[in-house]
Amino acid sequence: MVSAKRSRYKSIQPTLLLEAANKVVVRQGVDALTLDAVAGEAGVSKGGLLHHFPTKEALIAGMVQQALDKFVEALQQELAKDLAPDTPGHWVRAYIRASALDDQENYELHFNLLAANFTNPELLKPMRDFWQDCHMRIMSSGLDPAVATVIRLAMDGLWLTHLHNFAPLQDPLRSQVIETALKLAQP
Amino acid sequence: MVSAKRSRYKSIQPTLLLEAANKVVVRQGVDALTLDAVAGEAGVSKGGLLHHFPTKEALIAGMVQQALDKFVEALQQELAKDLAPDTPGHWVRAYIRASALDDQENYELHFNLLAANFTNPELLKPMRDFWQDCHMRIMSSGLDPAVATVIRLAMDGLWLTHLHNFAPLQDPLRSQVIETALKLAQP
DNA sequence: GACATCCGACCAACCAGACGGTATCTTTTG
DNA sequence: CAAAAGATACCGTCTGGTTGGTCGGATGTC
Numbered sequence: 511m512v513s514a515k516r517s518r519y520k521s522i523q524p525t526l527l528l529e530a531a532n533k534v535v536v537r538q539g540v541d542a543l544t545l546d547a548v549a550g551e552a553g554v555s556k557g558g559l560l561h562h563f564p565t566k567e568a569l570i571a572g573m574v575q576q577a578l579d580k581f582v583e584a585l586q587q588e589l590a591k592d593l594a595p596d597t598p599g600h601w602v603r604a605y606i607r608a609s610a611l612d613d614q615e616n617y618e619l620h621f622n623l624l625a626a627n628f629t630n631p632e633l634l635k636p637m638r639d640f641w642q643d644c645h646m647r648i649m650s651s652g653l654d655p656a657v658a659t660v661i662r663l664a665m666d667g668l669w670l671t672h673l674h675n676f677a678p679l680q681d682p683l684r685s686q687v688i689e690t691a692l693k694l695a696q697p
Numbered sequence: 698m699v700s701a702k703r704s705r706y707k708s709i710q711p712t713l714l715l716e717a718a719n720k721v722v723v724r725q726g727v728d729a730l731t732l733d734a735v736a737g738e739a740g741v742s743k744g745g746l747l748h749h750f751p752t753k754e755a756l757i758a759g760m761v762q763q764a765l766d767k768f769v770e771a772l773q774q775e776l777a778k779d780l781a782p783d784t785p786g787h788w789v790r791a792y793i794r795a796s797a798l799d800d801q802e803n804y805e806l807h808f809n810l811l812a813a814n815f816t817n818p819e820l821l822k823p824m825r826d827f828w829q830d831c832h833m834r835i836m837s838s839g840l841d842p843a844v845a846t847v848i849r850l851a852m853d854g855l856w857l858t859h860l861h862n863f864a865p866l867q868d869p870l871r872s873q874v875i876e877t878a879l880k881l882a883q884p
Numbered sequence: 885g886a887c888a889t890c891c892g893a894c895c896a897a898c899c900a901g902a903c904g905g906t907a908t909c910t911t912t913t914g
Numbered sequence: 915c916a917a918a919a920g921a922t923a924c925c926g927t928c929t930g931g932t933t934g935g936t937c938g939g940a941t942g943t944c
Contacts, residue, residue: 522923522924554924554925555924555925555926556925556926557923557924557925557926557927558923558924558925559924560924561922561923561924561925562923
């Protein structure tokens with residue numbers, strides 16, 4: 511009989527640790543992100559946590575990477591979904607939809623930014639590279655570069671208001687804003 | 698003869714302490730914002746610093762308030778400057794110009810946000826109130842609310858890219874973006 | 885003298901990380 | 915195949931260093 515937990519080991523996935531770290535940050539703030547807190551949230555000892563992430567910086571780097579991966583994946587899916595591929599603004603429209611898709615994810619993403627920026631800005635390098643890439647794609651999206659950039663910035667700002675809870679947009683305004691952005695990104 | 702520093706006392710202005718704190722954060726990152734570091738930067742002992750700001754939270758609250766005051770003042774000046782007051786979008790245009798005015802100020806402002814969010818999100822309440830007010834003014838700016846909100850978000854995003862150093866905009870794109878925003882905010 | 889300003893040594897709390905140990909899995913060897 | 919040997923996963927205590935804040939006192943002003 512193979513029980514559900516046939517073994518104590520091989521059970522801790524780094525992914526679970528990263529998600530536990532996310533929970534801690536989102537719920538209790540950046541300063542609550544201690545190794546003890548993360549270990550507690552994940553139901554692991556500190557030693558176990560440090561076994562997978564040898565330093566706190568490594569943990570945060572992992573959080574950043576995971577959040578980035580999620581967004582990149584969402585972006586890929588939206589790119590594939592577009593009804594009018596290969597028209598000007600195609601990429602920008604995907605960016606809009608990916609940004610708007612799941613506030614929760616972006617929320618976490620930006621909290622991770624806070625944590626990383628706090629600990630060591632260098633940890634944001636993967637993100638910087640990614641956005642640099644975005645920037646180039648936006649410039650060659652076929653739209654007017656300035657308009658396309660305004661759209662990009664607006665989407666980034668959308669996260670920001672959520673993150674800091676600065677008059678975060680409620681529906682229906684939120685949907686209207688996204689629709690307006692999409693309209694601006696029409697060829 | 699009244700020398701420049703006629704006395705050791707009465708010389709420390711809370712404002713100088715706040716500016717010292719800003720310098721520390723901008724130069725060395727959020728985690729370097731310790732009482733010792735601020736006191737050192739200001740040329741004051743820790744006791745002296747704590748005499749004016751009894752807790753670290755009080756210091757950060759002061760930083761937030763100061764940054765907010767600066768932005769509000771810039772906004773007031775831009776409101777007064779507008780060539781076409783009392784036309785639709787008047788307020789939004791002022792917001793754009795105030796946001797674009799001095800990156801350095803907004804830069805500091807957002808670093809303070811980081812610091813505050815790190816220590817205690819509650820410290821951001823004055824900012825939340827301010828942005829709530831902004832939101833209402835935008836809704837009644839005479840422009841299409843969704844368009845006006847897109848513009849607002851884009852300006853917020855402008856700071857964000859600078860703050861995290863995510864492909865921050867360089868001239869001439871930067872000016873073009875601002876001009877595009879202004880154009881969108883024309884009546 | 886009363887009061888405000890400022891000093892700097894000191895303390896208690898906290899935290900990242902080290903370390904020595906234990907439990908489980910894998911490979912080697914007889 | 916069994917048992918030993920080693921590798922890997924994980925635990926939990928301990929410590930060195932840091933930090934926010936206290937406190938007694940020194941120095942100046944009214």
